Amino acid sequence: MTGYPFRTQVCWIAALALAWLAFSSPWSATWNLLLAAFTIALALLAIVMATRRERARQRASQPVLQAVKASLDKLPGDIRRNTPLVLAVGDASGAPERAFGEELVRITDAIWVRVDEPTRLAHVADALKRWREGQGPDAIVYLLGADLVHDTAALEAGLRRWRSAIGEASRAVGYALPVCLAVYVEEANGAPDDCPWFGVSGTDALHAGALPSLIATRVRRYAQAAVPADREARMHRAARLDGLARWAASALLPALVDGQRDGFRQQRPVHLNAFVVTATAGVPAADSLHARFVLRTTGLALAANEGRRVPYPLPEPVIRGIALQPVRRTLPLALAHAFAWLVLAFCAAAAASAWQNRALIARVMDDMARYRAISPEHDAALVDALQAIKRDRNELEQYARTGVPPRLGLGFYRGAPLLAPLNTLIAAYQPPAPPPSTIELDSLSLFRSGSAALNPGSNRVLIGALEMIKAHPDKRVVVAGHTDINGNPGSNLKLSEARAASVRDWLADAAGLPLTHFAIQGYGDTRPKASNDTEAGRAANRRVEITLVPDCRGAYREDRTTSGQSACSFQ
Incomplete structure (x- = not known):
């Protein structure tokens, strides 16, 4: 079993609730029927919602799964579990398109799956976990082109949407998905070598405040290691990458890792495991948010140059620092949840049994005390109290003959010792002497x-x-x-x-x-x-x-044949 059995779990919970209402509930039959109908309706609604969610997942993930299977069919062997599987997401500016082109799946040292819509991320992550037989995606990579972002509001809105989608995907697969942030900057002048990735990745969450200085140290070493022929180009690239890292740390990371509220719900920060920047050939944008940040912080304006755009490279080096996810079977988790619900139902049944036994004992003791408190002169009240303790005696005798019902069982029944004092009280009753006639x-x-x-x-x-x-x-x-x-x-x-x-x-x-x-x-x-x-x-x-x-005047007619004769016949 690779998917969590929501519908089976709902049926199990509903069955436990109905069994509690049938055998342990202290309420009246009318209330039990109403609650049983509500429980069945709620269970049916949950099943319908789970079915609709399952169909939505299938619709959302079907193109991705088909593309994954088509790509893997060309490769020898089964590489589902020993190859990292990464979900690539990004803003609407076009970074994922520059990295993937028209493809949904790319195979390198990892399996890269592109997800364009935040609403589909959780469904795709859950479907891939099922496809890998319990081993979910290993990471999510957020791709962003700094020269393609021009609107602050659109950038922040996109980050919030993807942050919420990553949280839903983590809940869908059952663990916090590691997140990698990869940022690209374009440069018009070519360099003597391809630009490497600068940043850090690992299994532990990163501290956003230390990332810019760490990247600045590494790009400075990169520039200093150049030979005189390409040192100027590398120094220029290092300056741009340093500005890119500082802009990304101030504009992107707070929206992902700081605590934020979405309406009345507190959003959890993403589990950021990697942060990398790189430069690629293209057309720098003088009016991008990144260029305006550089102008504001350094006073250097970026000249508009012509250039040729190339596809963005995938951040393969960061995947090496992230461990593969283990296989997480849902059957043990589902069984644990089912057992937890069973324990909860038993505790509820025990509490109801203890409460009803306490009420039974209190009622019988009160009836006995009321009977003892009535003096023999008040025979009518004494007879009423006697009828009450007789009903108590008959109820306890029935339990002794046929067994204690479940609502009073579970080891809490204490009615048997009360039978002897009840019988003693009943046997001791003496009706009052008849009045003299x-x-x-x-x-x-x-x-x-x-x-x-x-x-x-x-x-x-x-x-x-x-x-x-x-x-x-x-x-x-x-x-x-x-x-x-x-x-x-x-x-x-x-x-x-x-x-x-x-x-x-x-x-x-x-x-x-x-x-x-x-x-x-x-x-x-x-x-x-x-x-x-x-x-x-x-x-x-x-x-x-x-x-x-x-007085028999209603049964006999008055006889007046003899003076002083009564209405009835007296001998």
Whole structure:
């Protein structure tokens, strides 16, 4: 694999995100579905963008690759990896055209590939890395003809564009591409020998401030080494090269190696490994930026001369100081990235599991604390709290039977120890005793013998019955009177019913309830609870019973056949 598998990586990341939403997410199902749809849409968008970028790379690099293959087919052997591969770029003034002519690729001691547009540089660099099976371009050479540059704004704009393009190309191939700056100056008078390249190259980045003096020292040695016959020509050339180096250091290098901002983004400086200048036969331009710089700094005007332009030589000597790039396989990098995303997903799942377990424990503990805080007198609230801890108990028992779900797993589940205290609380619940349905009152404490009028102070005896009635407003009240066997049975029957009516009237008035809420019944001596043969038995039989019964008026029609008969049938 030579190209980075962006689409496969996007699918892997999307699968991890969907798995986290399905098995570990603490959010609701609605939010999980929305996030899953967003994740799928984002992954599809990334795949579409990667596909479009791949097609753009193929379109941009296809002519270059065809030219490279056509050139290499003429050479014996496989020289892809043991021959330096250099990308030649330059401004719009025409330096690359002067060096390459109509060709896109030139083969010397290196493979020189010409790239004319900054927007295509990253695609070509990536395509050449794939063509070399993981070994990217070894360097980028920026070619510039000093006599061909006349506009400062155009020069700076071109340098900024190429600087940005070099940064994108470095990101595309995965390393900082070494950059070489080669500057040409034209001279009309011929020299006794070809002009060599003056400058420095190496594997380490150069310090721009020291380059002019270093080049000046070397061109001075070049002039001094001449024989008397060509010393004047060499001195003239050395002066021009010294001025060229100083102009290039002030006009070109800051735009490449100084920190600059492109909008809101800070551009990184290029990795400048070589800086060389040379002179070539041609037509010097008196109005070029370089000529104006020389006039401003030295006061010497450059006379316009006629001459014959020759192709610019390629800066082959600088390539010897730059090491070949190693093979960089993308598969190990892609696997490392995939593993890093897997670790990140596991950490996210562990964090979600820990958070949800903490929430589970806190909820169960809060439910248990709320249940313990409720006193037995408040049975309704106690029952509500009991239902909550029963739901907690059932949830924990389900986890114990069927296994802990992934969102609570990963070693963070701590719910099992809570089952025992939950079961203890549930088993300890005791429902409150049912309220008394019947209150029995001694007739002697309410009435005088043979009388149905309540005694003064009898309300203290009736208070208990009144509280029972108020506590159960949904129940109807049956008041039944009983006598002992002494006296006439008919009179005893009437007396028992009258006494029941007196108690009913007092209770209805005290409770603020209508008389229809009550029913009365007189039984006389027909329902003794003890033997009438003894005084104690007869005293127990003289009583008034107050009973609560369900209100069945909605189920039965009121029966008025007997005076004082209730709405329900009472035995």
